[in-house]
Amino acid sequence: MADGLPTASRIVDAYRARTPASAKRYSEALTLLPSGVVHDGRRTLPYGIYVDRALGSRKWDIDGNEYVDYYGGHGALLLGHHNAAIVEAIKIQVEKGMHFAAATELEVEWARLVHELIPSAERVRFTSSGTEATHLAMRLARAATGKGKILRFQTHFHGWHDHVAFGVSSHLDGTPTSGVLADVASNVILMRPNDTDGVDRMLSTRKDVAAVILEPIGSSSGAVPTSPAVLRALREITRRNGVLLIFDEVVTAFRVAPGGVQALHDVIPDLTTMAKVLAGGMPGGAVGGRKDILDWLDYEACAATGHERISHQGTHNGNVVCAAAGITALKIIRDTDACKRASATAAQLRAGMNAVLEEEGVPWAVYGEHSFFHFFTNQENHALRPTQFDANRAPTDWFKTEKRERMMEKLRIAMLVNGVDLKGWRGGVVSAVHTPADVQFTLDAWRTSLQALKAEGDIARVRHNITAAGS
Numbered sequence: 001m002a003d004g005l006p007t008a009s010r011i012v013d014a015y016r017a018r019t020p021a022s023a024k025r026y027s028e029a030l031t032l033l034p035s036g037v038v039h040d041g042r043r044t045l046p047y048g049i050y051v052d053r054a055l056g057s058r059k060w061d062i063d064g065n066e067y068v069d070y071y072g073g074h075g076a077l078l079l080g081h082h083n084a085a086i087v088e089a090i091k092i093q094v095e096k097g098m099h100f101a102a103a104t105e106l107e108v109e110w111a112r113l114v115h116e117l118i119p120s121a122e123r124v125r126f127t128s129s130g131t132e133a134t135h136l137a138m139r140l141a142r143a144a145t146g147k148g149k150i151l152r153f154q155t156h157f158h159g160w161h162d163h164v165a166f167g168v169s170s171h172l173d174g175t176p177t178s179g180v181l182a183d184v185a186s187n188v189i190l191m192r193p194n195d196t197d198g199v200d201r202m203l204s205t206r207k208d209v210a211a212v213i214l215e216p217i218g219s220s221s222g223a224v225p226t227s228p229a230v231l232r233a234l235r236e237i238t239r240r241n242g243v244l245l246i247f248d249e250v251v252t253a254f255r256v257a258p259g260g261v262q263a264l265h266d267v268i269p270d271l272t273t274m275a276k277v278l279a280g281g282m283p284g285g286a287v288g289g290r291k292d293i294l295d296w297l298d299y300e301a302c303a304a305t306g307h308e309r310i311s312h313q314g315t316h317n318g319n320v321v322c323a324a325a326g327i328t329a330l331k332i333i334r335d336t337d338a339c340k341r342a343s344a345t346a347a348q349l350r351a352g353m354n355a356v357l358e359e360e361g362v363p364w365a366v367y368g369e370h371s372f373f374h375f376f377t378n379q380e381n382h383a384l385r386p387t388q389f390d391a392n393r394a395p396t397d398w399f400k401t402e403k404r405e406r407m408m409e410k411l412r413i414a415m416l417v418n419g420v421d422l423k424g425w426r427g428g429v430v431s432a433v434h435t436p437a438d439v440q441f442t443l444d445a446w447r448t449s450l451q452a453l454k455a456e457g458d459i460a461r462v463r464h465n466i467t468a469a470g471s
């Protein structure tokens with residue numbers, strides 16, 4: 001049990017047998033990197049695969065094992081690995097130079113594309129990451145409204161800076177996590193996801209709220225779903241109360257549709273945060289939004305209004321290599337059906353995985369929208385039928401109770417043994433280059449993995465709880 005997984009597991013044994021080189025690298029990493037990782041989400045028990053190269057929908061580890069990849073660069077790779085046009089654009093730019101510490105034509109072209117595609121983006125400021133984008137958006141909101149509080153929703157993820165580092169998977173009561181100042185946390189109001197009545201009551205009584213921020217398809221890319229009706233309600237409530245609405249489209253912009261959730265549902269926020277697909281697989285983020293709000297970064301506008309300007313630096317803001325990759329990606333996304341293809345493949349995958357669950361008598365469900373899939377592992381044993389499960393009709397509380405349990409770690413390992421890399425531990429993200437053959441391969445791996453978990457007693461109390469009720 002030293003590594004957190006049972007030692008007597010055929011699944012774990014098979015994993016260790018396939019990945020000796022990764023195991024070796026991991027022991028070395030443990031001497032240098034906390035927990036041997038560089039991102040919490042990549043922590044895998046007993047250890048993660050070390051990847052050497054990738055192409056299209058596949059990647060290969062340093063032991064030579066091939067995987068269908070549903071981690072997709074944490075969602076950045078809508079166009080898959082090693083898209084030829086993006087790689088070519090990067091190569092051309094690297095040959096010319098990586099950083100000029102000067103303005104470039106590419107940053108203007110990149111901003112123009114963002115402006116063209118994202119309805120709310122009258123003006124754009126580039127950052128180096130999604131975390132930086134949400135941080136800047138909150139500062140802009142505070143400056144522009146002259147108010148201090150930010151209203152967030154429990155479980156919604158906006159990166160790791162101080163204002164958002166609690167209330168995601170723990171500290172749902174709004175208390176600060178280690179290292180975060182209580183004063184900072186006390187300026188954030190955390191509410192239950194989708195509680196529009198609560199927001200309405202809150203904003204009509206409190207007059208110190210600068211902005212409401214949310215992931216517009218629901219937390220963790222829709223794991224706790226949010227409907228367009230909630231977005232429309234929040235838009236109306238915030239506008240009526242003079243509060244800004246921020247859509248965190250770090251994952252969804254240029255993925256669910258070229259114009260993000262806001263274009264898809266025609267709900268236009270005041271500010272939008274972006275990253276991931278924005279930079280075509282390279283690092284990069286941005287805040288887009290109303291000109292009068294982004295004007296708080298503008299020398300001339302602030303001089304004219306007498307506002308103290310928000311200063312904003314960042315060595316790699318609008319980095320020219322990232323801009324080259326981002327421009328190429330956004331043009332492909334604008335001019336092709338890439339978003340629709342990824343969503344259609346994900347829908348096939350979700351349906352196929354649910355059919356397998358039903359055949360195997362496992363009362364879980366695979367759900368999600370657009371190019372995402374999430375696992376509902378039904379820890380409270382609700383009666384449900386996988387192929388009929390409608391996450392939008394299930395009570396929000398059903399999802400809140402989903403915890404990180406050991407069985408899910410094992411499922412992840414079982415899928416790796418069967419050649420599939422999931423996103424972290426509870427689902428995945430599909431690209432426009434996943435093929436029908438990838439889907440079939442994944443469904444076979446899914447069935448084999450579920451059978452292996454059943455054989456080890458990890459999935460219990462099956463069959464009797466599969467019903468048409470509660471679907």
Ligand SMILES: Cc1ncc(COP(=O)(O)O)c(C=O)c1O
Pocket residue numbers: 074129130131132134157158159160215248249250251275276285
């Ligand atoms: C919705 C959302 N916002 C913000 C972030 C933070 O972005 P980054 O990892 O680029 O800092 C993420 C990252 O996964 C995200 O999913």
